[in-house]
Amino acid sequence: MTAPFIEALLTARRPVIMELKPRDADGRDLFAGRSAARLATAYRDAGAPCLSVVTGHWFGGTPELLREVADHTDLPLLHKDFLTRRSQLDESRAAGASAVLLTAALLPRSTLGGLVEHALGLGLTPFVEVTREAEISRVPHAEECAIAVNNKDITARERGAGDLGRSYALLPAVQDSGTRCPVSASGIHRPEAAARLLREGFAGVLVGTGLLSTESLPEWLAAFDRQLEGMT
Numbered sequence: 001m002t003a004p005f006i007e008a009l010l011t012a013r014r015p016v017i018m019e020l021k022p023r024d025a026d027g028r029d030l031f032a033g034r035s036a037a038r039l040a041t042a043y044r045d046a047g048a049p050c051l052s053v054v055t056g057h058w059f060g061g062t063p064e065l066l067r068e069v070a071d072h073t074d075l076p077l078l079h080k081d082f083l084t085r086r087s088q089l090d091e092s093r094a095a096g097a098s099a100v101l102l103t104a105a106l107l108p109r110s111t112l113g114g115l116v117e118h119a120l121g122l123g124l125t126p127f128v129e130v131t132r133e134a135e136i137s138r139v140p141h142a143e144e145c146a147i148a149v150n151n152k153d154i155t156a157r158e159r160g161a162g163d164l165g166r167s168y169a170l171l172p173a174v175q176d177s178g179t180r181c182p183v184s185a186s187g188i189h190r191p192e193a194a195a196r197l198l199r200e201g202f203a204g205v206l207v208g209t210g211l212l213s214t215e216s217l218p219e220w221l222a223a224f225d226r227q228l229e230g231m232t
């Protein structure tokens with residue numbers, strides 16, 4: 001089965017999943033008057049292989065945001081929300097998602113397994129977020145999932161700076177799971193940090209706040225490109 005979200009990331013020159021999130025966890029406005037359509041276009045023009053769309057109300061999102069972004073781009077979309085039921089995955093697909101967030105820390109093993117299988121059956125890529133090694137071994141069909149180390153804690157509502165050291169510590173276990181697509185997510189602000197995570201073996205990085213609040217997206221990306229080139 002094809003997995004457009006994973007294929008787009010694995011073949012990208014800039015494997016950065018660029019996120020649309022209206023607010024950060026402290027309520028700070030991140031869109032700053034820009035429409036979702038305008039941001040989606042800017043990210044597409046910046047060479048984003050795929051986008052993440054946060055619909056959770058903690059982050060100022062709404063269910064309509066996913067459909068709005070899907071109407072304005074052909075890029076594969078990750079639907080980020082607290083998805084716990086199969087019917088929500090059906091809705092994600094209907095609204096145009098290619099991948100769905102499943103948060104291992106919040107889901108009992110059997111629920112996680114059922115949701116992974118339901119997503120795959122719908123042709124959606126499960127994007128499973130993990131924060132601890134024990135969660136990684138609970139992911140079934142890992143070879144068909146993207147597995148993302150979350151550098152923040154969803155149980156603390158994604159507050160705080162995030163610890164990129166967690167990504168480095170968990171990378172070997174994520175690779176051992178068999179996924180083709182290890183991702184590092186949250187708290188990645190600087191292009192240098194994003195590039196280093198890729199050099200160390202992540203197939204992609206997910207950046208929300210860092211890109212939404214940068215003064216210049218072209219400059220952020222140029223610095224990222226220089227860092228990546230310097231590494232090869």
Ligand SMILES: O=P(O)(O)OC[C@@H](O)[C@@H](O)c1c[nH]c2ccccc12
Pocket residue numbers: 019021054056059080081082101129150154158162185186187188206207208209210
């Ligand atoms: O803005 P940041 O620190 O780059 O983080 C992005 C993303 O990882 C974060 O928005 C996120 C991680 N897990 C979530 C679950 C729901 C909604 C949002 C999230």
